[in-house]
Amino acid sequence: EAQVTQNPRYLITVTGKKLTVTCSQNMNHEYMSWYRQDPGLGLRQIYYSMNVEVTDKGDVPEGYKVSRKEKRNFPLILESPSPNQTSLYFCASKGLAVPETQYFGPGTRLLVL
Amino acid sequence: GENVEQHPSTLSVQEGDSAVIKCTYSDSASNYFPWYKQELGKRPQLIIDIRSNVGEKKDQRIAVTLNKTAKHFSLHITETQPEDSAVYFCAASSQEAGTALIFGKGTTLSVSS
Numbered sequence: 001e002a003q004v005t006q007n008p009r010y011l012i013t014v015t016g017k018k019l020t021v022t023c024s025q026n027m028n029h030e031y032m033s034w035y036r037q038d039p040g041l042g043l044r045q046i047y048y049s050m051n052v053e054v055t056d057k058g059d060v061p062e063g064y065k066v067s068r069k070e071k072r073n074f075p076l077i078l079e080s081p082s083p084n085q086t087s088l089y090f091c092a093s094k095g096l097a098v099p100e101t102q103y104f105g106p107g108t109r110l111l112v113l
Numbered sequence: 114g115e116n117v118e119q120h121p122s123t124l125s126v127q128e129g130d131s132a133v134i135k136c137t138y139s140d141s142a143s144n145y146f147p148w149y150k151q152e153l154g155k156r157p158q159l160i161i162d163i164r165s166n167v168g169e170k171k172d173q174r175i176a177v178t179l180n181k182t183a184k185h186f187s188l189h190i191t192e193t194q195p196e197d198s199a200v201y202f203c204a205a206s207s208q209e210a211g212t213a214l215i216f217g218k219g220t221t222l223s224v225s226s
Contacts, residue, residue, distance in 0.1 A: 033213065040122075042218035043157070043202060058213065090156060101147070102214055104156040 002027045004105035006091050012111045013081055021076045021108050023091030029103075030096045032074040033058065034066065036087040037107075043090065049074055050096070081112040115140040117205050119217025126193050128226045136203035136217050137185040143205040146179060146186045147214070151200045160201075161188070193224045 004025045013019055025032065033048035035058075045058030049068040063085055065077040074093075078085060091105040116139040126132050136146075144165030149157035163170045163177045163186065170177050174193075179186040190197055200221050204214040 040218065042119075043216040045213055048213060101159050101162070104158070106156050 002103070004091055004093050004103050006089075006105040006108050008108060009106060010109050012113065014113050015082055016080050019078050019081060019110075021078075021089060021091075021110075023074045023076065023105055024072050025074075025091075025093040025103070026072065027093060027095070027103070028071065029093035030071070031100075032068070032091065032093045034064070034074070034076045035090045035092065036060065036085075037090060038087050046076070046089075081110075083112045086110060086112045115143055115205055115207075115215040117203060117215050117217040119203050119220055121220060122218065123221045123223070125223045125225065128193060128195060128224055130193055132188075132190045132193050132197070132222055132224075134188045134201055134203070134220045134222070135185060136187070136205075137183075138205040138215075139184065140205070140207065141181075141184065142207045145206050146177070147204050148177060148188050149202045149204065149216075151202065151219075153199070157202060190222075193222075195224050195226050198222055198224045 007022045030051045034046040035043045037043050044060045046064050047066040049055045052071050055066050089108045092102050094100040094102040119136045147162035148160050150160045151157040161172050161175050161177050163179050174191045176189040200219045202219045203217045206212045206214045
């Protein structure tokens with residue numbers, strides 16, 4: 001089954017404690033991205049990657065890092081989480097064929113205390 | 114860059130009524146306009162999309178219209194049902210490979226029976 005997976009689905013952490021949210025897709029998609037969803041603000045892109053070892057900032061990259069060492073994986077790293085990063089995070093992927101449907105992962109709900 | 118405005122932010126209708134959600138975009142290069150539905154606690158899922166060479170597209174009770182001159186597109190849901198209750202997001206992107214989808218802030222649709 002074609003899918004995007006994320007782990008963990010729920011996470012409670014404390015300020016400053018590094019964490020990683022994993023994202024994996026099995027559709028051989030080149031393009032992967034991370035969004036955060038906050039009430040009233042919709043879906044805002046954090047980072048994206050057009051292929052292995054190619055990453056770029058989205059609209060709200062501050063406080064986040066990403067890596068793309070393999071085509072299927074695109075982890076999101078919060079090296080020193082702060083309470084304002086409490087949010088619902090979605091990973092997404094799509095091919096580079098034009099235009100291509102974007103598929104979302106199930107979401108990770110993060111609470112930073 | 115692209116900016117997508119979506120209205121209304123909330124919409125309440127009675128079962129059987131029609132619902133219309135409108136979006137405007139700023140970048141005349143945009144030519145792909147998908148709509149996503151997000152049920153409570155779930156990931157956004159594509160429900161319909163339209164490309165710039167088409168003015169209207171229908172899929173059962175859902176239709177999308179596009180006015181490129183005015184840079185706006187709309188989602189029309191006819192004969193609404195309680196299961197249509199969700200948050201709906203419009204988005205826009207150009208046809209250039211790997212271009213990010215820019216999302217509107219979402220419309221919360223409530224269908225009461």
